[in-house]
Amino acid sequence: MDPSVLPEKHLEQLNSGSCWPSVMLSLAARTLHIGASCCQGGRRFIATVISGNKTSRLVRERLKKQVEKMKxxxxxxxxxxxxxxxxxxxxxxxxxxxxxxxAAEIGIDAKHVRLPKTATQDEVLQNIMSVNENASVHGLIVQLPLDSLNQMDSELVTNAVSPDKDVDGLSCINAGKLSRGDLKDCFIPCTPNGCMELIRQTGVSVAGKHAVVIGRSKIVGAPMHDLLLWSHATVTTCHSKTPDLPEQVSRADILVVGAGKAEMVRGEWVKEGALVIDCGINHVPDETKASGKRVVGDVHYASANQRAGFITPVPGGVGPMTVAMLMENTVKLEHWKVDIEAQINTHKSFIVFLPV
Structure with a gap:
């Protein structure tokens, strides 16, 4: 077994809940081993890679079975x-x-509506209102950035999506619910939700850990802070004005980076045995590639994986999970609809009309 790759059988067992004690003990022992002796006898251990490709495939397979069953x-x-x-x-x-x-693989009916660059903001809002009012549509995504020749207020457009159809979880209503800890009554933004799923797959408990989030964007950093906080971690959020960033990073048991700056987090900053989630997608010059560039994250992978206990690669880490969590939000929404309709029908069956 390659120690640099999280075993697929463990991923499947964790996802299904089977053989939980043995898998958890195995992973816990491995985590302690890496954390306690990242460098032992002159030999340096390599971090376990958390595969977003494998995990997202398992999520999609689970969703496909759920959809088939519900149908x-x-x-x-x-x-x-x-x-x-x-x-x-x-x-x-x-x-x-x-x-x-x-969506097609899982059994979700997906429609792509493309408006021209000449579309005005009013036309975009009219299309959103039309989808909001269409009861047969359960989820609506506004693809960002808005590539228009006309001035667009992305915040206004995003918040025009009905909170009940906001499967991206980007509206202020869903963001507010998340910040209050109402996790069961909101849509969680897909990238941070995918990060949490990857953390769960390692078997590492978030509760009681010191988590550091680098970045405070509305799409990744801010909701990631909330998710870790409501999972009972002690959370520090860092940004461009944070002094002594290496010191903050060195204290992190769990490190999530979404700063948008190529390889800014150096391996020597990382605490031995830490769990590192890299949300960055950056293109850097590389003459060895046909395209002349390659994709890297916000973490310097080659040095960080010499100290971390677990780490996500770029590409193949967080990226695939974003789409998987979008599909999960869409399926969850239709589940809610079916549950509500079932409850209404149940209550109707108990209605008794008394004579006047």
């Missing part, structure tokens, strides 16, 4: 998703095609 039990069960795009950015097109492919 067999409820004839009207059909989760649906609309992706609204403004313009024709190549990177947005790639992200959207990935989402549509994942």
């Amino acid at each position: 067999s039990e409820f004839s009207g069960f059909r989760p649906s998703l609309v992706v609204l795009q403004v313009g024709d950015r190549d990177d947005s097109n790639l992200y959207i095609s990935t989402k549509l492919k994942a």
Whole structure:
């Protein structure tokens, strides 16, 4: 077994809940071994890689089974998703095609609505209102950035999405619920939700740990802070004005980095045995590649994996989990709808009309 890769059988067992004690003991022993003796007898241990590709595949397979089961039990069960795009950015097109492919694999009806670059903000808002009012659509994503020739207020557009269809979890209503700890009554932003799933797969308990989040964006950093806090970690959020960043990083049992700066976190900053989640996606020059560039994260991987206990790679770490969690939010929304309708029908069966 390659010690640098989290065993797939452990991922599957953790995901299903089977053989939990033995898997947990194995992973716990491995974590303690790495944390206590990252460098022993002159030999340096390599961190266990947390595979987002493997974990996202397991999540998608689970969701596919859930959808098939619900479709067999409820004839009207059909989760649906609309992706609204403004313009024709190549990177947005790639992200959207990935989402549509994942939806099709799971059994989600997904529709791509593309508005031209000439679209006005009012036209975008009208399209959002139309989807909000369409009862057959359960989830709505507004693909960012908005590639328009006209001025757009991304905050206004994002908040125009009905909170009940905001499967990206980016509206102020869902953000407010998350900050209050109402995790069961809101949609959680997909990237931080995917980070939490990767942390769970390691078997490392968040409760009581010191977590450090680098970055405070509304998409990653801020919701990541809230999720770790409500999972009972002591959380420090760092940003561009934080003094002595290496010192803050060195105290982190769990480190989540979403700063948008290539390889800014050096390996020597990382606490031995720490769990490192790298949300960064950066392109740096590389003459050995046909494209002339390669993708790296916000953490200097080659040095960090010599000290960390667990670490996510870039690519193949957090990225695949973002799409998987988007699909989970969409399926969860349709589950809520079915549960509510079932409760209403149950109550209707007990209604008794008394004679006047």
